[in-house]
Amino acid sequence: MPSRREPAELPVIRVLVADDEAMIRAGVRAVLATDPAIDVVAEAADGRDAVELVRRHRPQVAVLDVRMPVMGGIEAAEEIRRTVPETGVVMLTTFGEDDYILRALGGGAAGFLIKSGEPEELIAGVRAVAEGAAYLSPKVAARVVAHLAAGGAGAAAGRRGAARERVAALTAREREVLAFLGGGLSNGQIARRLHVVEGTVKAHVSSILARLGVDNRAAAAVVAHEAGVVTPPPPEPKREA
Template sequence: MTRVLIADDEPMIRAGVRAVLSTDPDIEIVAEAGDGHEAVELVRLHRPDVAVLDVRMPRTNGIDAAAEISRTVSGTGIIMLTTFGEDDYILRALGCGAAGFLIKSGEPEELIAGVRAVADGAAYLSPKVAARVVAHLASGGAGARAGRRAAAREKVAGLTPRERQVLSFLGSGLSNGQIARRLHVVEGTVKAHVSSVLSRLGVDNRAAAAVMAHEAGVVPAHAAEDG
């Protein structure tokens, strides 16, 4: 059973998220919060597997709440709910320990897939989020876009073939277990590859590595999900 906390200052949004997640019998909503401060307190109390946080909330916003949860509560994965136009917030959240990013207007199936992935230790960027983040990073014009892509490709070129393969799977939102099944190796081997990939790329977490994978163009157009 995956235990989830939902935090959003709009009751209707919380109800919608709860309704979607409740369609999965393996997901349990353990708490709801109306602002970031309450979210942090409830995460400390309930220790959920995943906290789904709105970016903009009163008292403490979602970014600061994510940073505090990452700093003080181990074992809780964080998914940020964003709207179009909040690209800067997404980039800030990458440095605050968030592992998943979803657009509020996205498909309900993406929310369930994101919660499952983050609960399983993976990073999850909805296709719309990944596209907007990469576009935002390149918004300085053609030269900036080419420069970022070239820098990402240069870093990725320094990886071993197996590490590049693992990075591609990270960018597709696969967990260590799913990657292990794809590569026919034990999960511990995948963990070692992931650690090496993060170190070589100079990033702090899987979500940031996933963004770089998209920038470098090493993520397949679509990736079939494992069970």
């Protein structure tokens, strides 16, 4: 009789990794390999190859460096979201690339991670995006909000005030869902926290995006961070070795 912990029974998340530096790709692969439910199925050294490999392998998640030759990560993300919309995109960035992060928000990327961040954040980001959630690492969220507020104290206060006004226009339940969304929770996780069915959460998320005037969950998460209404996710349960 096969063991209940047989690897084949684990739900595997198929991932593509794209970075023009072989050492970075190796590091990302090594980190993801520590999670038995994640399988790196392809690697690319430039954006164009990344798009072609996504079309060929159909991974659940593509992890893309922002800066790559031939086709940059943002352009690759836009093309992936246009041609293979079922593949979620996680962008790898470094400090000082705030403009790229803001551009990627409009391109449909759902996750943003700092290369120098903790390995656990990479796994958490891949898992969240695979489940249909948005994931902003705490450092990325802080950088985005700081960048948006760079116009000075008055502009920063104005943006925070505007974000709070937009959030205040939501229903009480929508504000609760937005807070969880900003914390990187998937629809299923939010449903379990609120003790409702997942379809109800999906309806709330659609309404939130429309009311906030944003195109995707990651952009809504930025609004949640600006408004200061983020609810952190629960700790991940420890997996047996």
